[in-house]
Amino acid sequence: MKIVYAKEELCLNCRLCEVYCKTAHSKTKDVLKANKYENPAPVSRITVYGDKMLSAAVNCRHCDNPKCVQACITGAMTKDRKTGVVSVNEDKCIGCMTCLAVCPFGCIKTGKFAVKCDLCQGEDEPACVKNCPNRALVYVDLGGAR
Amino acid sequence: MKYVIIGASAAGLACAEQIRKEDKSGEITVLTKEQYFPYSRPSISYYLKGAVKEKEMYLRKPSYYAANRIEIVTGAKVTGIDRTAKTVKVGRKIYPYDKLCICSGSKPFIPPMKNVSGKENAFTFLDLASSKAIKEKANGNTRAVVIGAGLIGMKAAEGLSKICKSVDVAELSPRILPSILDAKSSKGVKKHIEEKGHIKFHLGDTVTEAKSRGKKITSVILKSGKELKCDMLILAVGVRPETDLAEKAELETDRGITVNPETMQTSDKDIYAAGDCTVSVDMLDGRKKVIALWVNAVQQGSVAGSQMAGGKQTLGGAYSVNAIDFYGLRICTCGLINAEGEQYSDKVLQSGDSYKRLIFEGNRLVGFVLINASDNAGIYTSLIENRTDLSGLEGNIFETPSLFLFEKSVRAQRLKGEAV
Numbered sequence: 334m335k336i337v338y339a340k341e342e343l344c345l346n347c348r349l350c351e352v353y354c355k356t357a358h359s360k361t362k363d364v365l366k367a368n369k370y371e372n373p374a375p376v377s378r379i380t381v382y383g384d385k386m387l388s389a390a391v392n393c394r395h396c397d398n399p400k401c402v403q404a405c406i407t408g409a410m411t412k413d414r415k416t417g418v419v420s421v422n423e424d425k426c427i428g429c430m431t432c433l434a435v436c437p438f439g440c441i442k443t444g445k446f447a448v449k450c451d452l453c454q455g456e457d458e459p460a461c462v463k464n465c466p467n468r469a470l471v472y473v474d475l476g477g478a479r
Numbered sequence: 480m481k482y483v484i485i486g487a488s489a490a491g492l493a494c495a496e497q498i499r500k501e502d503k504s505g506e507i508t509v510l511t512k513e514q515y516f517p518y519s520r521p522s523i524s525y526y527l528k529g530a531v532k533e534k535e536m537y538l539r540k541p542s543y544y545a546a547n548r549i550e551i552v553t554g555a556k557v558t559g560i561d562r563t564a565k566t567v568k569v570g571r572k573i574y575p576y577d578k579l580c581i582c583s584g585s586k587p588f589i590p591p592m593k594n595v596s597g598k599e600n601a602f603t604f605l606d607l608a609s610s611k612a613i614k615e616k617a618n619g620n621t622r623a624v625v626i627g628a629g630l631i632g633m634k635a636a637e638g639l640s641k642i643c644k645s646v647d648v649a650e651l652s653p654r655i656l657p658s659i660l661d662a663k664s665s666k667g668v669k670k671h672i673e674e675k676g677h678i679k680f681h682l683g684d685t686v687t688e689a690k691s692r693g694k695k696i697t698s699v700i701l702k703s704g705k706e707l708k709c710d711m712l713i714l715a716v717g718v719r720p721e722t723d724l725a726e727k728a729e730l731e732t733d734r735g736i737t738v739n740p741e742t743m744q745t746s747d748k749d750i751y752a753a754g755d756c757t758v759s760v761d762m763l764d765g766r767k768k769v770i771a772l773w774v775n776a777v778q779q780g781s782v783a784g785s786q787m788a789g790g791k792q793t794l795g796g797a798y799s800v801n802a803i804d805f806y807g808l809r810i811c812t813c814g815l816i817n818a819e820g821e822q823y824s825d826k827v828l829q830s831g832d833s834y835k836r837l838i839f840e841g842n843r844l845v846g847f848v849l850i851n852a853s854d855n856a857g858i859y860t861s862l863i864e865n866r867t868d869l870s871g872l873e874g875n876i877f878e879t880p881s882l883f884l885f886e887k888s889v890r891a892q893r894l895k896g897e898a899v
Contacts, residue, residue: 339894382881391882394896400857403781404774404800406489407519407531408538425535427525430853434802434811435774438893439855439881443809475895 334395334417335474337379337450337459341389343469344381350390350461350470351377357453357460376442378450379461390461390470393440393450395419401432401441401449410447418454421447480505482787483567483574485557485724486582487511488520489773490754490780492538494580495549497784497792505788507549508574510567512556515607516541521773523610527617527638536607560728562747578787581725581736581745581752582780585718585771593688598696601689601712604635617642617711624648624699625713626686628655630803632715633672637805639713640676647707649681649699651716659801659812663827664834664848668808671832675806681705686712720756720769734758735769741793743783751787753779762796763815763845763863774800800860802853811853814838814846814863828852828877837876842869844876854879 352368359367359375367375379392395412399419402410409425410432412418426446433441442448453459462472482498484491487509495507511517518536525531544551552569559568560579567574587603595601602613613635617623621643625636628650640646648655654665655672672678684703689696689712699709720735731737731746735758738744743751754776761768775797785792800813815823818838823845828835837859838846844862858880862869869876874884882890 336896341890341894380881383883387883389882389890389894391894396896403493403777406521406773407536425519425531427519427522427531429521429802429804430809430811431773431800431802432857433853434800434813434856435860436855436857437861438896439858441857443853 335452335472336395337390337392337452337462338471338473338475339389339391340469340471341383341387343467344383344388344390345467345469346381346383346385346388347466348381349464349466350379351381353460353464354379354392354450357456373445376444376448378440378442378448380439380442390465391438391440392461393419393452394438395450395452400435400437401447404431404435406431418452419449420451420454421449480788481575481577482507482580483576483578484509484580484582485567486584486754486756487513487517487551488582488584488754489776490584490783491580491582492517493777493780494582494751494753494784494787496547497781497790498788499547499549501785501788501790509549509551510555510557510569510574511551511553513606513608514553516544516551516553518607520606521634523604523607524634524638526607527610527614527635528641533607557724560724560750562728562750565749577749579750580743580780580783580787581750581756582754582776583721583724583756585755586721586723587714588717588719589714590685590716592686594691595686595689595696595712595714597694598689598691598712599694600696600710601714603714604631605718610638613639613711613713614642620644621710622647622708623711623713624686624707624709625715626650627715627717628652628680628682629658629715629717630656630801631718632713633805634803635713635715636678637672637676639711640678643711645679646676647679647681649685649701651683651685653683655680655682656810657817659803659810659816659848661816661836661848664836664850667832667834668805668810668850671808672805675808681707685716718755718771720758720771722756725752725756732758733767738779740797741782742786743779743794744786751783753783759797761798761815763798763840764818768797770797770799772799772801795864798863802856808832809849809851809853811849811856812847813856813860814844815840816846816848818846826877835877839869843867844869855881858882858884 736752755771834850
């Protein structure tokens with residue numbers, strides 16, 4: 334399956350991926366409102382780590398055998414058999430964050446529920462990739478079972 | 480092949496699912512004494528406080544079991560295992576097996592107390608049925624007393640505090656949540672719970688007897704001599720592995736059912752056991768422990784299922800990892816949080832309401848306690864699980880962990896999502 338892959342040598346640490354992730358997962362879908370005024374503020378599912386010299390944006394790897402799914406105590410976290418996308422059912426999630434405690438990539442964020450990348454379901458390309466000014470983020474199939 | 484699984488919670492379901500992955504044709508029967516299809520047991524406190532509806536508690540959709548040919552038999556309390564005939568008895572009904580897995584979970588431990596047994600307003604808090612019974616009885620006039628300030632007792636207390644007039648918690652230990660918190664952090668958590676939940680603690684104390692009118696408890700007397708008015712008593716002192724069936728079948732037990740720590744096989748080659756009913760070897764200190772936690776149960780169940788179906792999955796090693804919240808305070812702990820000995824060292828970072836304590840053994844991380852500081856905690860967990868030599872790391876381990884803790888080649892692997 335395709336996932337978002339970061340090329341650290343191209344990342345500028347501009348954090349536009351975070352801005353557009355928040356926008357894509359906001360109520361208003363408006364850059365200004367989503368990033369400044371919405372309450373509760375949307376949570377970015379991608380995070381840029383590192384410094385100005387070396388950085389990379391990290392979001393869910395949509396693992397083959399995801400630890401978060403295995404650890405989920407409510408059955409809210411599932412991996413779709415057809416698409417491979419790992420996602421949270423917000424009606425079932427109780428926000429215990431056991432998923433966060435076991436994700437070895439640091440890809441789950443705390444909100445009222447567990448918050449994570451859904452690859453912008455329904456879009457051809459996730460918002461973070463689409464808006465990366467330097468193509469440091471690509472949407473690719475890295476091969477293997479995934 | 481006929482597979483029978485006793486118990487339908489975390490371990491039992493994981494076992495059934497793994498068998499189906501590796502054996503497309505075998506018959507899988509899961510026997511549960513409860514009246515419900517597999518549900519989220521930890522959610523019962525969220526159900527009690529009204530944060531989750533019953534239909535959202537089920538771990539899989541009803542159609543899932545038919546689609547995967549996993550037969551779940553509810554109301555099926557196993558009364559015996561015949562190892563010679565290779566059958567499991569549920570009353571008069573007989574279930575033959577080729578491979579059996581016992582995932583019988585925990586049973587409540589109830590210390591001797593005068594005048595409590597059989598009272599209609601004394602409850603344990605372990606399953607959906609008990610949560611429903613409590614929810615039905617509790618109201619704005621209820622003065623509840625919870626015995627035990629472990630995970631179960633504190634979650635019951637939190638749920639009840641949203642419904643009841645008052646909640647008192649008695650705990651024999653001098654601190655709350657002793658299994659997941661160290662002495663220092665438990666003080667802060669206790670203060671938070673007192674403020675947000677208006678829960679009153681009686682630490683170093685416990686209930687010794689109850690006063691009653693007919694079948695109803697009206698008050699309880701504590702060891703210290705205090706008397707608390709009580710309309711509802713929750714017994715949450717602790718749990719023990721449910722080993723009755725295994726013992727009757729003369730399987731080896733040692734507090735929990737003894738299993739091969741890699742394969743989950745018991746002393747009978749055709750019988751496996753997984754989850755809270757077993758005794759694990761903690762990979763971090765080599766000690767035998769009952770690790771009654773969800774993640775451990777799922778991993779063990781999955782390994783047992785694989786082995787039963789002739790597969791190759793083995794357990795890398797057991798350790799504790801737990802995440803929980805109380806009134807918005809997030810607690811995340813892993814590994815040897817109460818490690819004692821010269822080989823261990825620790826460091827605490829504290830600011831405002833956040834607390835981060837990392838526990839080391841030489842150059843390795845062996846445990847953490849994170850309170851409102853759990854961002855990316857799974858990276859710490861992976862350092863513990865992989866026994867990573869910290870001297871090879873690039874970043875500062877006390878900052879929020881990220882992939883930039885690792886050197887370039889490891890980071891590149893992880894960015895690709897490769898096995899960790």
